Amino acid sequence: MRSQVLSLYKLLHRTSQKTFLGDAKALEAAQLRIRDEFNSNKDVSDPKALKKLLKTGQDVQLLLKTSVAQGIHKEDGRYSLRIHEHLLREDNAPFPCDKDKSNR
Structure with a gap:
C-alpha cells in the first residue's frame, strides 16, 4: 500500500507540472496542496480509509x-488556451434556452 501512496504522490506532482506548465504561481499552489493533503493523511492506517484516499487522489489526477x-x-488582452493531447474535448451541447430560441 505504501508504494501505491508514493507512486500516486509522484504522479500528482508530474501531472501538476504538465497541467500548469509555465505558470509558477499555479504550480506552486498545486504542489503545496498535494503536500498538505498527503501530510494531513500520513497517519491513516485503516485499509478501507487508505483505499478511499487513493481513489480520491487518482480521481484528482485524472x-x-x-x-x-x-x-x-x-499582450493584446486576449486569452488563449493551452490545449494538450490528454485534454478531453467534447461536442458542445445547446443549452435549453438556446433550443427555445431556435424553435421560434
Missing part, C-alpha cells in the same frame, strides 16, 4: 490531466 485547460493572457 481530473487535472483531462479537464484543466490553462489560459494564457496575451
